Structures are given as C-alpha cells and as structure tokens.
Amino acid sequence: MSQPNISEPAVPGRAVAAGAARPRPAGGTARRDSWVRRLPLLPALVYVFLITQIPFALTVYYSLFSWNLLRPGSFQFAGLQNYAAVLSESSTRIAIANTVVLTLFAVAIAVVIGVAIALLLNGEIFGKGVLRTLIIGPFLVMPTAAALIWKDTLLNPIFGLVAYVLTPVGLGHVDWVNRFPMAAIVTIEVWRWTPFMMLIVLAGLQSQNLETLEAARVDGANTISTFRYITLPFIRPFVELGALLGSLFIVQTFDSIYMITQGGPGQATTNIPFLLYLVAFQGFDVGKASAIGVFSVVLTMIVASFALRTLFTIFHVEARR
Amino acid sequence: MSIAARRRHRAPHGGSRLLWSVVGWVVAILFFFPVLWMALEAFKSEPQAASIPPTILFTPTLDQFQAVLARDFPPFFINSAIATIGSTLLVLVLGLPAAYALAVRPIKRARDALFFFISTRFLPFAASLVPLYILARDLHMLDNIFALVAIYTTINLPLGVWLLRSFLLEIPNDLFEAARVDGAGFVEELTRVVLPLVTPGLAATSLICLIFAWNEFFYAVNLTSSIAATSPIFLVGFISGRGLFYAKLSAAAMLCSLPVLLAGWIAQKQLIRGLTMGAVK
Numbered sequence: 173m174s175q176p177n178i179s180e181p182a183v184p185g186r187a188v189a190a191g192a193a194r195p196r197p198a199g200g201t202a203r204r205d206s207w208v209r210r211l212p213l214l215p216a217l218v219y220v221f222l223i224t225q226i227p228f229a230l231t232v233y234y235s236l237f238s239w240n241l242l243r244p245g246s247f248q249f250a251g252l253q254n255y256a257a258v259l260s261e262s263s264t265r266i267a268i269a270n271t272v273v274l275t276l277f278a279v280a281i282a283v284v285i286g287v288a289i290a291l292l293l294n295g296e297i298f299g300k301g302v303l304r305t306l307i308i309g310p311f312l313v314m315p316t317a318a319a320l321i322w323k324d325t326l327l328n329p330i331f332g333l334v335a336y337v338l339t340p341v342g343l344g345h346v347d348w349v350n351r352f353p354m355a356a357i358v359t360i361e362v363w364r365w366t367p368f369m370m371l372i373v374l375a376g377l378q379s380q381n382l383e384t385l386e387a388a389r390v391d392g393a394n395t396i397s398t399f400r401y402i403t404l405p406f407i408r409p410f411v412e413l414g415a416l417l418g419s420l421f422i423v424q425t426f427d428s429i430y431m432i433t434q435g436g437p438g439q440a441t442t443n444i445p446f447l448l449y450l451v452a453f454q455g456f457d458v459g460k461a462s463a464i465g466v467f468s469v470v471l472t473m474i475v476a477s478f479a480l481r482t483l484f485t486i487f488h489v490e491a492r493r
Numbered sequence: 494m495s496i497a498a499r500r501r502h503r504a505p506h507g508g509s510r511l512l513w514s515v516v517g518w519v520v521a522i523l524f525f526f527p528v529l530w531m532a533l534e535a536f537k538s539e540p541q542a543a544s545i546p547p548t549i550l551f552t553p554t555l556d557q558f559q560a561v562l563a564r565d566f567p568p569f570f571i572n573s574a575i576a577t578i579g580s581t582l583l584v585l586v587l588g589l590p591a592a593y594a595l596a597v598r599p600i601k602r603a604r605d606a607l608f609f610f611i612s613t614r615f616l617p618f619a620a621s622l623v624p625l626y627i628l629a630r631d632l633h634m635l636d637n638i639f640a641l642v643a644i645y646t647t648i649n650l651p652l653g654v655w656l657l658r659s660f661l662l663e664i665p666n667d668l669f670e671a672a673r674v675d676g677a678g679f680v681e682e683l684t685r686v687v688l689p690l691v692t693p694g695l696a697a698t699s700l701i702c703l704i705f706a707w708n709e710f711f712y713a714v715n716l717t718s719s720i721a722a723t724s725p726i727f728l729v730g731f732i733s734g735r736g737l738f739y740a741k742l743s744a745a746a747m748l749c750s751l752p753v754l755l756a757g758w759i760a761q762k763q764l765i766r767g768l769t770m771g772a773v774k
Contacts, residue, residue, distance in 0.1 A: 206600070206601070208679070209594060209598055209600050210594060210600050211594075212590030212591060212593050212594040212679065213590070213591045213594035213595065213600065213606060215587050215590065215591070216587040216588055216590070216591035216610075216650055216654060217591065217606060217609075217610075219587055219646070219647070219650065220609075220610060220613055220647055220650050220651065221609075223643060223644070223646075223647040224613040224616060224621065224647060226624070226628075227620075227621035227624035227625050227628070228616065228620065228621060228624075230623075230624035230627075230628075231620055231621065231623065231624050234623065234624065289517075289520060292513060292516065292517045292520070293517065295513055296510050296513075297510065297513050297514040297517045298510075298511075298514040298517075298518075299514070299517075299518070302521075303517050303518065303521040304761065305758055305761065306521040306522065306524065306525040307520075307521050307524050307525065308757060308758070308761065308764070309524070309525050309528040309754065310524055310525070310527065310528065311757070312704070312750070312753050312754045312757040312758070313527075313528055313531075313746075313750045313753075313754060314707070314708045314724070314725060314728075314746070314749045314750045314753065315708055315710065315725075316708075316710050316725040316728045316729070316749075317531070317725070317728055317745075317746035317747075317749050317750050318527065318531075318746075318750075320728055320731055320732070320742055320746060321527055321530065321531045321534075321742075321743065321746055322527060324731075324734070324738075324739060324742060325530060325531070325534055325542070325739050325742075325743065326527060326530065330545075331543045331545065331739070333530065333547055336545060336546060336547060363524065363527070366524070367524070368768065371764065371765045371768065372765065372768070372769060372773055374765075375765045375773045375774065376773065379774075410773065413769060413772065413773070417768070417769070420615050423617070424617055424618055424619070424711075426618075426619075426710065426711045427710045427711070427725070430710070430714070431728070431729075431732060444617075444619065445617065445618070445619040445711070448619040448620075448622065448623075449619070449622070449715070452622065452623050452626070453715060458623055458627070461622075461623050462623055462624075464619075465617070465619055465620035465621070465622070465623060466620065468617045468619055468620050469616060469617060469620045472615060472616065472617045473612075473615070475615075476612065476615035479615065480608065480611060480612070483611070483769075483770065483772050486769075486772045486773065
C-alpha cells in the first residue's frame with residue numbers, strides 16, 4: 173500500500189478522535205503502520221487459507237487423475253473422465269435427487285414449524301423460558317446419539333415406542349425406517365433443525381418495534397392483516413437467514429444417514445456426502461470421489477452466495493438500528 | 494414504549510392465553526420427548542427398556558452407566574475433550590487478534606477478509622475429505638487426535654472471527670482512545686481494554702466451538718479408527734446391536750450428549766448470536 177493509511181473507519185468519530193490523538197503519519201511510517209495493523213489478522217488468515225485451500229486445490233487436482241488407493245501405481249492422468257463418469261452414472265443422479273429432496277423438505281418443514289413455535293413463544297403464554305429450554309434440546313443432542321435413539325427406541329417396528337402408540341390405529345409394527353427411509357431421515361432432520369429456525373425467528377420477533385404493531389391496531393388492522401403486512405415482512409430476512417444457513421448444514425447431512433440407513437435400502441437415502449464417502453472409502457476411487465467433491469462445492473457455493481448476501485443485509489440493518 | 498401500551502397490545506383474554514399455553518406445552522413436550530425418552534431408558538434395566546407396553550414407572554438404576562463406563566468409553570470421551578478444548582483454545586488465540594484487526598482499527602479490505610473466512614465455513618466437508626485423508630496418511634497423522642484438533646480449528650475459526658468481531662464492535666471507541674493516549678500498544682490494548690470487555694464474546698465463541706467440535710462425526714469417523722476415536726465413534730458400535738441393548742445405548746447416548754446439552758442450556762442467550770455469526774442478537 174503506497175497511500176497513507178486511512179482505512180475506512182466503521183464509525184466516523186473514530187477517525188477524528190484518532191487524528192486528534194496522534195497526527196497522521198506519512199510515507200514509510202504509514203506503510204509500516206498498515207502492516208502492523210494487518211499483523212493480528214495474519215495468523216488466522218494464513219491458517220484458514222492453508223487448511224481449506226490446499227485440500228481444495230488437491231481435490232481439483234486429484235479429480236483429473238485415475239487413482240485407486242487399492243491399486244498402487246494406478247495414478248494416471250485422466251483428463252475429465254472422472255467428471256464424465258460421475259455425470260453419466262445413475263448413482264450420481266439419484267444422490268443429487270436425494271440431496272435436493274432431503275434439503276428442500278427438511279428446510280421447508282423446519283422453517284414453517286419453527287416460525288409457528290416462534291410466534292407462539294413470542295406471545296403471552298405461561299412458562300416461556302422453560303418451553304424454549306425444552307425445544308432447543310433436539311438441536312443440542314449429539315446427532316449420532318439422536319439418530320440411534322430414533323432408530324432403535326422410537327421407530328423400531330417391534331420394541332419402538334411409535335409402534336406401541338400407533339397400534340390402536342392399526343399402524344403398529346410398521347417398519348418405518350425400511351418402508352419410508354427418506355421420510356424417516358427428513359423427520360429426524362426436521363426435529364433437529366426446527367429449534368434452530370425457531371431461535372433465529374424468535375430473536376427477530378423480539379427485536380420488532382411494538383409501537384408499529386400498536387399503531388396498526390389503533391388504525392383498525394386485525395390480527396391477520398397485522399401479521400401479513402407488518403410482522404411477516406419484518407421477520408422475512410430472519411426467516412431467509414435461517415432457511416439459507418439451515419440449507420447449508422442440511423445439504424451436508426451425513427450422521428443420521430450413516431447411523432440409520434447407511435444410504436439404503438438400495439440407494440434410497442444416499443445423498444451427495446454419503447455417495448462421496450462410499451466412493452472414497454468403500455471403492456477407494458480417489459479420482460471419482462474428488463470429482464464428486466468439486467461438484468458439491470459448486471452446488472454449495474450457489475446456495476452460500478445467497479446466504480452471505482442475507483447475512484450482510486442483516487448486519488446492515490442491525491448497524492443502522 | 495410504555496409498559497401500558499405493551500399490555501394493551503399484547504393482553505389477550507385469559508382464555509386464549511390458557512389455550513395457547515396448552516398448545517405451546519404440547520408442542521414443546523413433543524419435541525423434547527425423544528431427549529426425555531433417552532434419559533428415561535438410560536436409567537432402566539435392559540428388559541424394562543425394551544418392554545411392551547413401555548415401562549413408565551420403575552426404580553432407576555445406574556447399572557447401564559456403570560456398564561458403559563466399564564467398557565472402553567472413557568478414552569473416547571477424553572479424545573472428544575482434547576479435540577474440543579484444543580481446537581476451541583486455538584480458535585480464541587487466533588480469532589481474537591484477527592477480529593481486532595477487522596473491527597477496532599479495520600484494515601483495508603476488511604470486508605473481503607470477512608467474506609473469505611465465512612466462505613470457507615460453507616465449503617462442503619465432503620469436498621476436502623479425500624485430500625485430508627491422503628495428507629494425514631502421508632504425514633502419519635491418521636488416527637491422531639491432533640489432526641482432528643487442526644481440522645476443528647479450521648471449521649470453527651471463521652465463526653469465531655465473525656462472532657468476536659461483532660462483540661468488539663460494541664466496545665465504545667473512547668476506551669481505545671484513552672488507552673492509546675496512555676501510550677498503550679497493541680498487546681496492552683488487547684489485555685487491558687479488549688479482554689475484560691469481550692468475555693461474553695469469548696463465552697459465545699467457546700459455546701459454538703464446543704457444539705460443532707464435540708458433535709462432529711464426518712471427519713472423526715473417516716480419519717480416526719481406534720486410538721484417536723471420539724465419542725460419536727463409540728456409538729457406531731451400537732449400530733448393529735443384537736439382543737437387549739436399548740438401555741446401554743441410551744446411557745451411552747446420554748453421556749455423549751450431556752456436555753453440549755448442558756452448555757447450550759446454560760448459555761441459551763449466546764446460542765442464537767453464535768449460530769448466526771453475530772448477525773442476530
């Protein structure tokens with residue numbers, strides 16, 4: 173940086189005060205000052221850069237090679253063959269479809285229930301604090317632990333509690349996990365992520381200006397139109413943020429699939445992360461697994477760019493307030 | 494806004510308040526039920542845990558916890574603790590100075606740096622698994638807990654930087670100015686001004702690091718096997734359980750979940766801010 177160092181301060185007052193306290197240095201001093209300022213950032217930046225970008229570069233590199241870990245010396249340049257193979261195989265298409273179905277359904281249902289619970293907890297009801305404490309439980313339980321509890325003690329067709337409870341309506345002894353594998357995984361992910369959505373939306377609701385609501389009421393707006401025209405637009409960025417962050421996490425679902433269905437029966441619950449795991453650690457096909465990895469990065473980055481935009485919007489709203 | 498106005502707006506009649514309260518409690522209990530059931534099953538004997546109809550009233554026993562602890566559970570728990578505490582400390586040590594550089598006297602292109610950090614958090618884990626596995630293999634770091642420490646630090650550092658920055662932005666500038674007038678350097682400023690005021694931020698960051706590192710399964714299951722295996726890996730042994738094992742499974746699941754469950758409940762206020770990287774308070 174050759175310019176004298178005046179980085180845009182977050183708050184105007186800061187620059188003025190700094191100028192008053194210390195005359196602005198010029199030339200070499202400024203250059204040194206700018207490096208001194210950057211110094212605290214460097215360890216973290218370098219660390220994250222190395223541990224995320226080297227593997228990513230290697231993924232791209234490996235994806236261009238035919239390499240099976242079980243066959244020493246099989247490392248050969250393959251051009252785009254891995255990509256061609258990955259795109260032409262039905263297992264990839266199934267995994268993409270499963271990922272989309274799982275993510276869309278889990279996020280959509282979790283958002284709807286999460287918003288409903290947030291509205292409930294934002295109203296006047298007894299024991300709000302306790303209710304919130306209970307509801308965030310599912311999000312905090314270790315996902316692998318929760319997966320086994322669901323599979324064995326709740327959904328097991330013989331000993332499961334769900335089978336017992338549903339026997340009077342003729343649905344006892346249904347093998348939920350094997351007959352409706354995707355629905356079972358979606359249910360468990362919804363159970364886990366609803367509290368997350370609820371927390372974000374509840375925080376949004378609690379920052380709502382009550383005077384606006386009061387004004388609407390005085391103007392004769394009823395509950396539904398107040399919700400439709402005032403509350404809903406207000407909480408929209410929070411809902412969007414929850415949905416987008418949730419998508420980024422749920423796209424990566426692995427724990428519950430590994431613990432409950434192992435991607436099956438057949439390929440019924442194999443999503444992209446699980447397919448990559450199978451190709452890499454059952455097939456030991458590094459090239460193909462890497463191609464799937466590159467593919468998943470591209471897909472994720474599309475969702476992530478929306479998430480980042482929303483995140484920055486909320487930061488700006490918060491800053492203005 | 495006055496309390497009176499708030500009351501006027503919010504006060505529904507007693508009847509509807511009772512109705513919504515009942516709805517709220519039913520929903521909350523439904524959501525919490527699997528957690529509660531796990532806790533109940535953990536204190537039963539094996540036949541009680543798998544009985545039909547389900548056993549509701551029973552004399553609690555600690556047998557299953559004893560059985561789990563007598564098996565090889567403790568090393569898994571200790572590995573989880575090392576991976577979590579190690580990576581959390583690294584996140585704080587690396588993250589706080591970085592957040593300072595991005596918040597207190599923001600450098601040029603601070604926004605780009607923030608963007609870079611957070612975009613790495615959204616890279617799919619799966620995409621870096623194969624190279625990390627091969628790197629770990631070549632560096633003789635497979636089944637080594639420090640490989641997990643390094644990876645969990647990377648996962649949590651972006652969140653830590655964002656979160657700590659949001660807390661640093663709240664410290665009034667006058668305090669920094671006063672310290673600078675007194676001739677305080679960077680280190681002094683950090684220890685005298687920042688540290689005492691940013692304690693809630695450190696707590697929130699530690700909580701989020703704890704949740705993500707303690708519960709992490711994908712890298713753990715693929716990069717460790719026996720020596721460095723963490724507590725979720727212990728649960729893998731229950732996947733193809735035969736015979737009576739529900740009570741033991743529940744006890745193990747309880748022990749694995751308890752640290753995050755307790756921390757999350759205690760620090761509920763920090764949870765939401767942490768999960769949204771400081772965007773939502």
